[in-house]
Amino acid sequence: MTASHDILGRTVTMPVDVRDGSSATVIFDVALDAARSLAPPGFEVTESAPGRAQVALALIDYRDNDLGSYLEVGTILFVRPEGGGEDGTFITHLPVTEEFTCVAGNRIWGFPKSVEQIEVTNTDTTSRWVLTMDGQLVVDVTVPRGGSDEMPPLPMAAYTLIDGRPHVTRFTQGGSGSGVHLGADVALTLGDHPIAKELASLSISPESVVLSTWTERMQARFEEPVPL
Structure with missing residues (x-):
């Protein structure tokens, strides 16, 4: 039986498809203990090297999506369930x-979404994203734009908490016009908002960027969440 959800008077039928969008991801190298302080109960942060972890900033322009057209900025930890399990994101x-x-x-997957002000300025070679919340700057980030690679749909796992219970959502993401860029070309400014201070606690900076990615024409599919 196909799952569906009633959201604000509209029926959302699973899976949810993203047919077109642009996406960037910036990967930062951080101290493992700092990342652990932000992890949810029941999950352990994936160690990328002794005493180190990685966190990500995701920037997505959804142009054709079952949930509509919108901009999105995500702050992401790489985790697995405590005691072992599949690596995924939180x-x-x-x-x-x-x-x-x-x-x-929020209702379907438990994603911590909120409606905020996001401004995007693109050039042929860069994409600048400015996130403002409660009238305060959170992050102002500029990433390299462009690439010519094809990225086949990659299966991934996203962990969330729904009513306090851990769930996993399977999803795939791929596309074309993709490129991987070394960190030197990322510009980053953090503001004074509490989330900016949370990011600052990780000591992220242009110098801590491992790499950034860009996909000009991204597609994705999100499945129904499953309780762990």
Whole structure:
């Protein structure tokens, strides 16, 4: 039986498809203990090297999506369930620009979405994202834009808490016009908002960027969440 959800008077049928969008990801190298302080109960942070971990900033422009067109900025930990299990992601904050996807993301998957101000300025070679919350700057980040690689749909796992219970959502993401860029080309400014201070506690900076990725024409599919 196909799962469906009633969201603000509209029926969302699973899976949810993203047919077109652009996405960037910035990967930072951070201290393992700092990342652990932000991890949810029941999960352990994946160690990338002795005493080190990685966190990510995801920047997505959804142009054609079952949940509508909107912008999204995500702050992401790499985790696995305590005691062993599949490596996956845990999103700590997920600001978006539209109400419907905010409600759907919270109710269906437990994603921590909120409606905020996101401004994007693209050039042929860069993409600048400015996230403002409660009238305060959270992050101002500029990433390299462009690439010519094809990225086949990659299966991944996203962990969330729904009513306090851990769930896993299987999803795939791929696309074309993809490129991987070394960290020197990322510009980053953190503001004074509490989430900015949370990011600052990780000591992220342009110098801590491992790499960034860009996909000009991204597709994705999100399945129904499953309790662990």
